[in-house]
Amino acid sequence: MLASRTKRQRMLYAVGASLAAVGLMAGCSAETGASNTEPTNASVEGNSATGDTITIGFSGPAADHGWLGAINSAALAEAKKYPDVDLKVAEGTNDANLQISQVEGFINDKVDAIVLLPTDGAALTEVALQAMAAGIPVINVDREFSSTFAARVTILGDNYGMGVSAGSFVCDQVGDNPNAIVAEIAGIDSLPLTQDRSKGFSDALKDCGLVVSNRVAADFTVQGGEASTSQLLAAAPKIDALWNHDDDQGIGVLAAIDAAGRDEFIMVGGAGSANAMREIQNPASVMKATVIYPSTQAADGIRLARLLVQGKAMSDLVEVEIPSRIVLNAPVVTSDNVDRFLPTAFES
Template structure:
């Protein structure tokens, strides 16, 4: 009889242990907190080799500290494959929500869908995703910013002037939208003689601009999809001893200083710190079960002499 009771007790213990253990790959309920009472948020940033995204991350960290959230930031290094791997790592770490600043808006879809499958909500930041379920998208209106840049360049160089466009990473929503906005203005008022990508990179902006100047020595203006490319282009222009108006996008510290120094003609201020703060704020609101708008805009501003 005692042996029967002992068997029954052991069976009960094993049953309770099985019920309390998560199945492999299972995810804790959305909105659950860490043992210390904080939400775990992962943030995959496209690159931390760009001052704009460093500031974006800093804003997110500041807001996370203020709200008592546990924020993990990972750097995709402008590599869509690494970003996918980083997101998988965040999923395995059991974060409650993932913020994603896509390197490539199309390539990131698989990563978003992986998070969806794991029951982890996703919020996109600055650049959008072409698919997958997203709680919210926090960004400036890049198309509107491109139009502002186009109108400003027309004001400087005059209608019909020959200009060049330095494009961002192909496949990123920022490059697509900024280019679309700029060309909405340029197609009627400017002569865009060349468009070439420099992948949002200053060194590439310098090299690409050198090549453009050799083939098109008579251009009067340049619109670059971000400040890093704009500053690189400016170096090439100065080295060539030419006077060509350059307009950038992002209003990084280096770009704003260049405007103040009378070199860069202007830049579109996107306020990355504020974008980062709003992203974390929206994440915490969502995890608390509060309503979050599907699109949260951050205002733009033209910085000029």
């Protein structure tokens, strides 16, 4: 009875998250009760119609990570789709002070909107507030500001949902063994996103009576993933399931697993790299799944900034205003659906 109930709970969570993500995509919509067929600012045709040219400033961290590189390239590609968008791109940086000065430059240039993936959400909050006070809407991507007043729109991946998705998959695979040993390789423990992922994972495992038995933290790099995994494998002579938070560091994780000659467990990745998905396609690999953390967030931010400044709305919603907060879904990729996700996956 408990297994059936908790499985239904996980299904409801996944369906609810999927519905939230669907609202982000511009698909077909019907103007319920409309008396004419003219395009409006809340229709697909109205959304895509060329409007007044707007200038969008975009700033993000340095692309020193496969996922971050994909974030930046997707944003640039999205802007090129629109002849009415002039995109000003600041050089990627991991220096919060430099990024603050970049945003100040956008404010001085009187851009129409700013899409900002902050290297540190708290550190960039004050300058984002300044932009908002100057009448420039800010679209906050991935790492949240510490004030809700610092952004008109916040668009996020679902870090807690990633953990839930990973934990639910582990439960489905080994949950019938009450003594299953579950291991976890986190990212940087001081980051809220890592804490959220770990909490979601732990909460989902509780549904099938499991806990994390062995845990280490890495640093989102290949080298860190390999070193931390070697440490974990030495401490845990037997593992049934392992979740690695990040597919970029997962290259090192897999290298350590191969070097140790371990293959008695299943592995779940995180973020959704092409490398991980090719591993999933290999029946001999321990890698059986990965959880998507969308690399489209800044591209979505560009699209939303355009709609916002041009006074348009999202065509899949009845609401005539752009939402203030959007959280994207965290689906699980397995051998059953990998062909759907691989073509748009990023390379680590």
